[in-house]
Every structure is written in structure tokens, then in C-alpha cells.
Amino acid sequence: MTRKKLATFWLGGCSGCHMSLLDIDERLLELTRVADIVKSPVVDGKHLPPCDIALVEGSVTSDEHWQELLHIRKQASTLVSLGDCAITTNITGMRNYFKTSAVLDNAYRHMPSNDGLGSMPDDAALLSLNDKVYPLHEIVQVDYMIPGCPPAADIIFYVLNELLNDREPDLEEVKKLKYG
Ligand code: SF4
Secondary structure, three states: OOOEEEEEEEOEOOOHHHHHHHOOOOHHHHHHOOEEEEEOOOOOOOOOOOEEEEEEEOEEEEHHHHHHHHHHHHHEEEEEEEOHHHHHOOOHHHHHHOOHHHHHHHHHHOOOOOOOOOOOOOHHHOOOEEEEEEOHHHOOOOOEEEOOOOOOHHHHHHHHHHHHOOOOOOHHHHHHOOOO
8 A cells, every 4th residue: 555645734723623633642653654744733844745635624714724725625635624613613613703804803903912012003914814714615525524622532543544544434433432
């Protein structure tokens, strides 16, 4: 079996899903026997080559996320939504109840900065937030979803190990694993 290429991404999320990924602990070594991690917040890859599996944490909140997700979809044979923010928007999507301008007012413009210079000087310094937060599957085709906030490490390992070894994850096996 040829070695696989695995990539992981962090869009609009809190990084908790990646913390759960790292909770796989020593089983990460098992995965690295069959796969190279070619891009991830936890490695130093600068560019995304064509890859077999992309795990994506977080939802799409900005133009930058949108473009990145399209690129990930183009490069990855299999795209997995990792965690509830990627699947439903979850916590990140709570801002969908408010206008984006109100969110920026309360999170940035009207908040004292911590650099001693007062409030943020202009909108150029702010993210180009979309009017709405989107789950991944509303923008691209998603092949698998691993729910949870964050997903349990045992479930992440099970799904990844199956996919990297060319096996289809079995939902009945997932149900036997500790959830959260
Ligand atoms: Fe964080 Fe939960 Fe969202 Fe994962 S699903 S990014 S742990 S808030």
C-alpha cells in the first residue's frame, strides 16, 4: 500500500478539535506508519499538495476561509468535517443571530484594545467576515462528518485509521466508542 498524504485545517473554530486529535497520543505513531502529514497547524507545511484525506475543523466565517475551503476540496480526495462547528456551525454560528456590523462593533470597534492605543483604528484591520457563518457542506461536498464538541479522540482515531487503510468506517463500531 502506498503511503497516504494527510492534511488538517483550522478554520472558524477554537482549536479544541485539534486538541482532541492530539489526544490520540501514541496512536499518532500508528498513523504516521501509513501516512505523512503534509499540512496542518501542528506541522510546518507551507503549501497543500494533492492529498488523500483532509480533516477540517471549524466553520466558514470569512472570504479567506471560503477560498481556503475551495482549495482544500480541490486538493483532497476525501474531505472530513471535524467537529460540530464544521458540521452545524455550532458556537461559531451564534453570530448568525446578529448583524455582522453589530458583532464587529461589540467585539472590536467598541472594545478597548490591549495595546494601549485605544480602539481598533479602522476596518482594514478587521477580518473580512461573511454576513453569515456557514457549515462546510453548504459550500463544498463533504465525504465524512465526525461530530462532537470536540469529537472524542477514540472516534477520530478510528475513522482516520480506517480511511488511511482503505477501509470504510463502520457506524456500528463508532457507536461502541466513548463519545466525548
Ligand atoms: Fe471548538 Fe467545539 Fe467548535 Fe471543535 S466543535 S472548534 S471544540 S467549539
